[in-house]
Amino acid sequence: MTASHGPIDRFYSVIPAGGIGSRLWPLSRADAPKFLHDLTGSGQTLLRDTWDRLAPLSGEQRIMVVTGRAHRAAVERQLPELADPNVVLESEPRDSSAAIGLAAAILQKREPGVIVGSFAADHVITGSTAFRAAVAEAVVVADAGYIATIGIRPSEPAVGFGYIHSGARLDVAGAPSALAVNSFVEKPDLATAKRYVQSGDYLWNAGMFIARADRLLEELGRTEPELLDGLLRLAEAWDDPATRGPAVDRIWPALKKVAIDYSVAEPAAAAGRLAVVPGLFAWDDVGDFASIAKLHSGGGKRDLAILGEGARVLADSSSGIVVSQGGRTIALIGVEDIVVVDTPDALLVTTSANAQKVKSVVDALKLSGRGDVL
Amino acid sequence: MTASHGPIDRFYSVIPAGGIGSRLWPLSRADAPKFLHDLTGSGQTLLRDTWDRLAPLSGEQRIMVVTGRAHRAAVERQLPELADPNVVLESEPRDSSAAIGLAAAILQKREPGVIVGSFAADHVITGSTAFRAAVAEAVVVADAGYIATIGIRPSEPAVGFGYIHSGARLDVAGAPSALAVNSFVEKPDLATAKRYVQSGDYLWNAGMFIARADRLLEELGRTEPELLDGLLRLAEAWDDPATRGPAVDRIWPALKKVAIDYSVAEPAAAAGRLAVVPGLFAWDDVGDFASIAKLHSGGGKRDLAILGEGARVLADSSSGIVVSQGGRTIALIGVEDIVVVDTPDALLVTTSANAQKVKSVVDALKLSGRGDVL
Known part of the structure; x- marks a missing residue:
């Protein structure tokens, strides 16, 4: 059983705040990326919306933000509650495996057994109760050893999103709606999207990953051992001001750029170690x-x-x-x-x-x- | 016979440079009216194009410009050759009967028997030989006592222009193509415009009027005697610096605002005193x-x-x-x-x-x- 309020046990939120959002040019720019805009009319930025959504789930002290050095000041203005040790600055973008993997490695070293959930800084979600319910189930599934994702029940045959082809129901206590993942599929054409929606077996891939930090790193090491090695060395040096800078300068620029979808999600799905919890909330990546x-x-x-x-x-x-x-x-x-x-x-x-x-x-x-x- | 080069005898050009060109907002503005823009890519303003077209016909010293006080500096920058006595400034816009009528009254006083031709400052014309030929014929017709206009042979069934319904050929020596005008017609719908073009009897109304100044004023006096009276009193005071200012302050603001189409052209056409010379050049009022x-x-x-x-x-x-x-x-x-x-x-x-x-x-x-x- 999961409490329906208060922070979720052992859970830590990670917000990779990286992409510019090129399809939103000239609004989104290198110096004003998508996550720093109010695209919903909520009166605050997407990043702040994301923080407000996650804070009740993990607690304010347990949200880590991974962002570029250039955005540090803007991020801290948006998130005055953000604890200093939870700001992870990239000297240059190295894609999502490095960003999320580094967060997981740092958190695992600080708190072995921690369960991390990674959520984009620039998506729009409405329905906080359903969101919490999905995350809570995903945490249970993650604790059982799966790499968990939350797939959005499609409201229409969208062609702008990738889909998750779900499989059999998993038998994990406390996560009644969790399903196996057969595969991830790329953005479909309209006819295919219609078929997906009709079948009921396809969910939108919202890029949310929830896993025990050690399990996430283990999966990453299977496909990208060098990348994992670099991240572990970075994490080792991270919390000592004397060693962090030199380690970042030496290791970070050499890390392989690869999306976590390719390094972790797809291989884990193929091996039957990926689970999906259907999300019954409204979601949009507001990509264009x-x-x-x-x-x-x-x-x-x-x-x-x-x-x-x-x-x-x-x-x-x-x-x-x-x-x-x-x-x-x-x-x-x-x-x-x-x-x-x-x-x-x-x-x-x-x-x-x-x-x-x-x-x-x-x-x-x-x-x-x-x-x-x- | 009319000389094919050199100024046309007794001819004086008048350029009313007034309208803002509201349908060209936000390019055209109160402080940057249409005639001060280069809309053709010629590298110079429409006003300058107009000047360059008229200078060979009347001579540079015989072009009068009627414009608003606010545009004086811009107009003089565009037309450095413009003689000071030929700048007529309106303290406020009083429409085309007042603008053109005042020019005619001033010129008639200075030079009885002068033939004035009024041409918009913001139209586009290509084909200077055909333009000159049409103006030269119109001057001959005007000298014979007609109010003359130049109607453009339509190149397509345009719905954005007014049309001139032409009638019988006039028997004026030296003006072989001049026709009587049956009537002016407003902007037609497409079907009507097609019929007009097919008939061959309809020409585009380009708002060009050529007349002996005394005849123009006579026509104006038939429909608008008070307006004429005001204009004559203004003209009387115009060339004396001591009297011009007070006369303008007293008379100009009270003048009736009416388009010359209504005060002169349509009544003259109805009475058989209006002639049209078909213009075989390309013309556009670039109205939108x-x-x-x-x-x-x-x-x-x-x-x-x-x-x-x-x-x-x-x-x-x-x-x-x-x-x-x-x-x-x-x-x-x-x-x-x-x-x-x-x-x-x-x-x-x-x-x-x-x-x-x-x-x-x-x-x-x-x-x-x-x-x-x-």
């Missing part, structure tokens, strides 16, 4: 402007979502989303499903249907030497 | 962004026209027009027939099909107290 527009319109296609404090928008027969950061007057006339993102030095105009292509613009700007606006 | 886009694409629908010095535009599968005034990077993805006008304090996003509605945004901004961006 179309999904932000949808979030604000409640799914309707007729509305115009307006983001930005003090936005001065005048719209006539228009729908979609306007993000206003420049304080300028914005007039829209007869444009449907439009995406307008207005920032002081860059302007994006596209449509919801093309929202996924924004990343290609960012790539083109890089190539053409206009990195000043990225 | 759709027409600017068309101008730059040569009529094609696939192209993206980009206006603005140093514009930084990155476009993927997009067509329409981008006007860049802010120096910002502008990215377009998958938007067709789009209109994006980016200025430092205001942004417009619409489509070619909605370009005519821009004026309604300007009206709404006025009503909502956001006149700062107008």
